[in-house]
Amino acid sequence: MEEILPPLSFTRVHxxxxxxxxxxxxxxxxxxxxxxxxxxxxxxxxxEFIKRIER
Structure with missing residues (x-):
C-alpha cells in the first residue's frame, strides 16, 4: 500500500x-x-516523521 500512495501526502508513523x-x-x-x-x-x-512535519 505504501508504494502506491503519493509520498508527499502520506507518511508512515507506525x-x-x-x-x-x-x-x-x-x-x-x-x-x-x-x-x-x-x-x-x-x-x-x-x-523521519518530525522531519516531514518541519518542512
Whole structure:
C-alpha cells in the first residue's frame, strides 16, 4: 500500500499506520491526532516523521 500512495501526502508513523499529512490535527509527544482518533508514533518512524512535519 505504501508504494502506491503519493509520498508527499502520506507518511508512515507506525508499523501499522500510514496517515495523510493533511488529516493530522495535533501532535502530542509520541501521539498524533486525526480528528477524533489518536495514533501512536512508532519510535522507528518518529525522526523521519518530525522531519516531514518541519518542512
Amino acid at each position: 508499523k501499522s499506520y500510514i496517515v495523510s499529512m493533511q488529516a493530522i490535527t495535533a501532535i502530542h509527544g509520541n501521539t498524533i491526532e486525526l480528528e477524533d482518533v489518536q495514533l501512536p508514533i512508532g519510535s522507528n518512524y518518529k525522526e
